Amino acid sequence: MKTLILALAAGVIVTLPLKAQEATKFEVGTHLGASILIPEGGSTAVVVGIPGAGTAAGLFPPIYLTFYAHNLMIEPQLAFVYESSGGNGLIDAALQVGYLIQPTSAGSPYFAFHGLTVNAFGDGSSTEWAAGASLGYRQVVKNALGLRLEARYRRFFESHLNDIGIVFGVGAAIH
Numbered sequence: 001m002k003t004l005i006l007a008l009a010a011g012v013i014v015t016l017p018l019k020a021q022e023a024t025k026f027e028v029g030t031h032l033g034a035s036i037l038i039p040e041g042g043s044t045a046v047v048v049g050i051p052g053a054g055t056a057a058g059l060f061p062p063i064y065l066t067f068y069a070h071n072l073m074i075e076p077q078l079a080f081v082y083e084s085s086g087g088n089g090l091i092d093a094a095l096q097v098g099y100l101i102q103p104t105s106a107g108s109p110y111f112a113f114h115g116l117t118v119n120a121f122g123d124g125s126s127t128e129w130a131a132g133a134s135l136g137y138r139q140v141v142k143n144a145l146g147l148r149l150e151a152r153y154r155r156f157f158e159s160h161l162n163d164i165g166i167v168f169g170v171g172a173a174i175h
Contacts, residue, residue, distance in 0.1 A: 027066040027146040029171020040160040060092065064171065066146075073098035073110065088122030100138065107139040116154070130156040132163070146171040 034048040062077040075096040082089035098112030111134065118128040132154030139147045148169035155162055 023143070023175050024068050024140060024146065024173045025175055026068065027064075027171040027173050029064055029066075029146060029169055030061045031064070031167045031169050032061065033165055033167035035163050035165035038162040038164070040162075060090065062092065062094065064096075064169070066171070068100075068103075071100050071103045073100060073112065075112075077116075083122075086122060088120070088124070091119045091121070093117055093119075096134070098134075098136075106141075107137065109135070109137050111135050112150075114152075114154070118156075126158075128156055128158045130154045130163070134167075136167075140173055143175070144173055146173045 034046065037045045037047060060079040060081050062079040064075050064077045066073055066075040073096070075098070077092075077094040077096065079092040080089070094114055094116035096112045096114035098110045100108045100110045102108040113131075113133050115131045116129070118130070120126045120128075132152055134150045134152035136148055136150030141147060146169070148167070148171075150167040150169065152165050152167060153163070154165070
């Protein structure tokens, strides 16, 4: 009897998380991480953010909302910064579209492509566009917490800046 109970418990523990990725309808979270910024003809800089790893070359943490449809991940990201004394600020928006390799398991590698815009307003208004790709791994914990580790590359077109980063994402998995 004791063996049967242990076998059933092990079966439940093993099979419950197997559908965790697939059962997730969306996830809300933020990032922390680091970027190596490599401008053409300039000095390389390392930017670390906790929270951070946002759309503005890693400076500000975005809020992301990821929608899942089996293998497909669609993730808008948004960051906003405003400085009251000068009326300056940034609005950063990104869209990442990814593919989960193993959508029915609790953990899955994925790859994604993304585009983003950084809009500065106030004294020095400007718009910067970038695009890139990433490789990552997503783990769902207790069917409620989405954890991600992602390596990414982005190219900022106006400033000719290369951004190589590593991102850790933490989000609430909603079913």
